[in-house]
Amino acid sequence: ETGVTQSPTHLIKTRGQQVTLRCSSQSGHNTVSWYQQALGQGPQFIFQYYREEENGRGNFPPRFSGLQFPNYSSELNVNALELDDSALYLCASSLPGAGGTGELFFGEGSRLTVL
């Protein structure tokens, strides 16, 4: 069984640029959540996708957007990067059913540095 994989693992961008982060969910999982973890803080919920539709969003501006594909993989896009966007971005997949117990299976994250 393949776990959650994220790419790239590390990347550096400059202010104003755009970035796309990718996530492959664990086999059989149709729900993907994205979290932002700033240094020394807990993960902050960005949004969740269930069967290719956004299913909940945290307190993040519209320049954070996402997609989920028919194979349940997902992308996180961030436009007009700001210095405060520097963080570890975590993708998590979960078992079928949006009303499940909510156990999340995390990837190792993509560390974004904005200069």
Added chain:
Amino acid sequence: AQSVTQLGSHVSVSEGALVLLRCNYSSSVPPYLFWYVQYPNQGLQLLLKYTSAATLVKGINGFEAEFKKSETSFHLTKPSAHMSDAAEYFCAVSPYSSASKIIFGSGTRLSIRP
């Protein structure tokens, strides 16, 4: 709305000593509660979860947590700390009715002294 508060950003115990990491939650509906662990440069891994069954929940690596509704607490304990327990621990909550998003606390870093 749901939230969790973790008391103590850093806890240090001696190897073999009791580990106690504190978490208090706030939820307007019956919650699901979780403890996750994060080792350096890794993603988060589920330690244990409470989903309205038994109030004392046992997890992996000898950890357990007790759900106390009267105290709105879900503290994590382990009787005897091991060096390999050094990591960041996160308490988290989601609403019982729809676990569509999980809200994490700010984390507690556990250090183990030899």
